[in-house]
Amino acid sequence: MTSTRYRSPAVRRLAEVVDRVAPRDPERWDGRERVPGAGGVPVRVSQARARQLRMVVGMFDRAVGRPEVAGGSVLRAPARLFEAETLDGFWSLAVAGELRHRAEDRGRELPLASQRVVLDCVALLGAVAAPGVPLYLPVLPQPVLKPTVTPRSLEALYRGMVDLAGAGPLSRDGTALSYEDRARLLAMVAILLDAAPRSGELAAMRLDDLAVDEVAVGVRRRQQKAPANRAEEIATLARVHPETARSVLLGAVERVSEATRQRVLAAITELGPAPEVEWYELREGSRVAVRRWLEVREGLVAGIGGGRSGLWVTLQSSKAGPAGVTLRPQGLRQGFARGVTALNWVMAGSYGWEPLPTTVEQIRRSTSVVPLEEPPER
Template sequence: MPAVGVKVSRVRARQLWMVVGMWERALSSERLRGIGAGPVQGLFERPVLRVFWDLARAGELRALEPGQGRERTLPVATLRIVRDCLGIMAGLVVPEGTTVSLPVVEQPEPKAVVRVEMLGEVYRGLVELAAGGPLERDGKTLSFEDRTRLLAMVCLVLDTGARSGELAALRLDDLPPGRRTVGLRRRQQKASPNRAEEIAELAGVAPSSARAVLWGQGHRLSESLRRRVEAARDQLEPLPDTEWYALRPGTQVALRRWFEVRERLVEPLQGGRNALWVTLVPTKAGPPGITLRPQGLTQAFARGMTALNWVMAGRPGWEPMPIRMEQLRRALTPEPLPVPCTGTSK
């Protein structure tokens, strides 16, 4: 890719370099070997672009292998980023007036959520898992600390509907004295596609049209429709920075047990120790007790739910649980408390 002068944000620049790396790996593959010797605009001819997209979508162009419990195929959000970067690149190297057929990223149907009737079984299974002895299968061990942390995580997800990033961002300060409530910093933005249905209803358009505009793919829609969606978006009240939720007694018990484990882990550390979730074993980032990052949290959840499925397999009425947190959190729609609860609970 030749050097060009185009002004983009730092985030977009990193994304563009990511796609450049994907092109390098694609051009080294059997299916595209030799294509890179030609003019750079040849990369955006339909047959070449189709092969690139097939490889990218299948996860064949990843720089790193996905973590445990994560699918190899690229998620829809990443595919949208790749498509947008391809559009920027094509605009820089393809002669003006040439049509480039960029891939279409379809909005997938949401994966099936856990049935509400199963949530009690999930909780009881996790309590049993947390209280049991060492768990090992296929050479993988789920420690007592791992199980205690998992139970606390799942309880908070069921009480708040937290996303993985929101759960990972929790601090001790988000649990007021008494720990009967939790303050969750929601990460939805005003123009987020997560609010597409709300915006679509306000604008009087189809949700798919609202999503297209919010994702920056509204160029195929009429100018008047785009303006209606943008006007509806601007009319929305911003979401509260923090929502407060009541914690069930079972969640309070799970958190108390996790705090006992957590205290032993962070005691030897110096400096800030405010993260709710911490690591259990040494990692590349440091010793046990340091902040658990969002990726580590999703991996811990996947590992724990896999273990729960092992333990519960064959029990009457048990249905295998998904290893993605989204499918669990969408099973319920917890209502936030009407007023903040930052004082001491009585």
């Protein structure tokens, strides 16, 4: 949607601001303007954040003209969108799900994680489009984390993993795990146990993230461990609430004292930059699981002419393309959940087996891993 299609002059001008920091034109992407980052240091937004910013502009467009939003469609200056009265109306509509893009989804309350994304985007847009307007943003509660896997269950899982990797087809009451599906799932679980990547980090892995003989795996932490996404670590070090750390990271300094801001900035400096790649040793059982998957992967990729660098690929034709296409993060999460659900069913009743969580995050948070001090041979 171009800025000329937005109803409010203020939203059209806000869209123009977004186009400077997150242009749709690929040829302009590398020259995009910087935005205030941690401690006010200018940074460039990521592709993911660019999509989120455009989403929030669309939400502003659907909010103008509603009785809950002061000024409505006659607002002209983008700064007016971030004034307290206007922003209060926008936020209440957003949380209630009234500003969703799809009409059939409207009225479904935004989950807490989505609220946090919208809040972060509003803070960023306010800093860029309305630098002189003080932002009064709500404080969101901390999410309730899903239960993790017990250490005993993790050990049982690891002990059984090598046996499962070499076992025949698994099936029970019509539910089956093909050899290919099982090989991919167990390789994913192996890397989760030894390196604890997030789902996006797992999906981003490439073949060259594996060391020689699969003795180690590299996890690209740069996006997830950038200062703006390390609020909990920073808050612990500075002895403040995570929301206070986020306020400083997002430039909303009017919400905190100068002394608190300096403590947060000192914590950011002490943490220092995260390495682009952290390397983790793979245990022998994990190497077996990864090698079996690499054999399966080679056959899948060969069917489309090879040349794919992604570690995880599709097992069959789908909307994404033929079998052998690199899995995207959403596809990886869906495939992981489907595979674990089937695995839990066919393994139910087996000695020592306890049902696995169906999300990458629950298993990731169950593990405690330490990166290698030196990168291995690649």
